[in-house]
Amino acid sequence: MPYTGGAHFLVDETVTITGARVALNGIEAPRMDLSIQRGSILPFETRRDDRVQLDLGGHILLPGLINSHDHLEFNLFPRQSQGIHANYIEWAASIFHPDRTPLKEHLRVPKAVRLVWGGLKNLLSGVTTVAHHNPYDAKVFDAGFPVRVVRRFGWAHSLHFSPDIARLFKRTPRQWPFLVHAAEGTDARARAEVAGLAEAGVLSNRTVLIHGVGIDPAALDVLRRHRTPLIWCPSSNIFTLGRTVDHNVLRSDLDVSLGTDSALTGEGDLIDELRVARANSRIAPEELFRMVTVSAAKTLRLGRGEGAIQENGVADLVAVADRGVDPAEALRELRPELVVIGGKIKLISQRLLRLLPRMCRSGLQSISLTGRGDYMVDARIARLHAVTAQILGAKFFLAGREVSS
Numbered sequence: 001m002p003y004t005g006g007a008h009f010l011v012d013e014t015v016t017i018t019g020a021r022v023a024l025n026g027i028e029a030p031r032m033d034l035s036i037q038r039g040s041i042l043p044f045e046t047r048r049d050d051r052v053q054l055d056l057g058g059h060i061l062l063p064g065l066i067n068s069h070d071h072l073e074f075n076l077f078p079r080q081s082q083g084i085h086a087n088y089i090e091w092a093a094s095i096f097h098p099d100r101t102p103l104k105e106h107l108r109v110p111k112a113v114r115l116v117w118g119g120l121k122n123l124l125s126g127v128t129t130v131a132h133h134n135p136y137d138a139k140v141f142d143a144g145f146p147v148r149v150v151r152r153f154g155w156a157h158s159l160h161f162s163p164d165i166a167r168l169f170k171r172t173p174r175q176w177p178f179l180v181h182a183a184e185g186t187d188a189r190a191r192a193e194v195a196g197l198a199e200a201g202v203l204s205n206r207t208v209l210i211h212g213v214g215i216d217p218a219a220l221d222v223l224r225r226h227r228t229p230l231i232w233c234p235s236s237n238i239f240t241l242g243r244t245v246d247h248n249v250l251r252s253d254l255d256v257s258l259g260t261d262s263a264l265t266g267e268g269d270l271i272d273e274l275r276v277a278r279a280n281s282r283i284a285p286e287e288l289f290r291m292v293t294v295s296a297a298k299t300l301r302l303g304r305g306e307g308a309i310q311e312n313g314v315a316d317l318v319a320v321a322d323r324g325v326d327p328a329e330a331l332r333e334l335r336p337e338l339v340v341i342g343g344k345i346k347l348i349s350q351r352l353l354r355l356l357p358r359m360c361r362s363g364l365q366s367i368s369l370t371g372r373g374d375y376m377v378d379a380r381i382a383r384l385h386a387v388t389a390q391i392l393g394a395k396f397f398l399a400g401r402e403v404s405s
């Protein structure tokens with residue numbers, strides 16, 4: 001029997017997942033049992049007389065992925081750029097017409113609804129934690145949101161659009177990351193931003209630069225001195241600026257993690273971003289794996305074991321079909337079959353759902369995304385779909401993929 005348990009599957013019970021290979025990093029995935037209790041992973045050698053077992057033979061369990069940069073409320077929008085721009089200031093000026101189609105219609109969709117769609121984009125690509133670059137909306141993010149949203153962070157938009165950046169940095173608690181778009185461009189202005197941030201006194205090892213396309217050798221030296229990490233969003237960069245971060249920066253000793261950015265500029269979800277990253281760099285698969293797991297957790301200062309399958313860490317897991325490859329290779333064309341966050345099923349494929357008894361399906365609603373598949377997710381899809389379709393019409397897109405419920 002593949003599964004025996006109650007309706008509170010993976011929440012109130014101690015559950016042991018059996019039969020799967022378990023990714024301990026990008027290259028090691030031994031076959032072992034994994035027990036989960038109250039949302040956390042129990043010590044690996046724990047032997048329990050479990051009442052609940054889930055047989056995931058034929059699957060590999062990966063740590064839930066971390067998307068280090070998104071603007072969750074902009075993921076129903078079509079991509080916006082009039083050609084290639086020299087920097088983000090030019091791009092913003094060219095696309096910011098909230099009174100014109102299509103921005104006008106999209107902005108009529110309630111923001112809370114758009115935020116949930118952004119969470120769903122992430123969930124369907126195996127993301128369990130996302131860094132949302134805008135104010136933390138506790139009302140939306142705390143109550144059954146599709147994925148975890150990083151809560152403890154300071155931020156500024158950018159040197160140009162945040163004249164109070166020094167104050168914003170100073171008021172951010174010292175143990176929190178401070179996130180800022182920087183060097184998002186290919187011209188002299190973008191190249192000067194790292195020096196500008198240093199001059200403003202906001203560079204440190206907890207300052208996190210997003211984009212960094214304009215980082216030249218001199219700026220790289222400054223960032224290495226401060227041990228400042230970088231978030232890399234290659235598809236967004238290529239779309240708006242025509243190129244992405246220099247290979248020497250990606251291969252330096254800076255911590256680098258990967259982000260999708262929003263659908264306004266990004267190609268799609270984190271699966272797409274990994275593909276674009278692979279195609280536009282010579283980064284090894286293990287390094288890409290780290291960029292969406294442990295490096296991201298370190299950069300975002302996540303403290304509960306996010307980004308790894310480890311003893312006493314949070315039970316944030318993604319199961320994919322086992323093709324007999326390393327965990328790092330399993331990210332290639334990743335298709336989640338099951339996503340668990342804090343021990344709770346948030347997504348399950350229609351294929352895997354058939355293995356579960358009917359009573360375990362309560363609260364799950366169906367969603368299909370072109371090119372991604374048919375899933376059941378822990379979200380009020382029917383209601384979200386109705387509200388959204390009323391404004392955008394029955395045919396609408398989530399990060400470029402048509403949605404049906």
Ligand SMILES: [Zn+2]
Pocket residue numbers: 069070071133181210261262
């Ligand atoms: Zn951004």
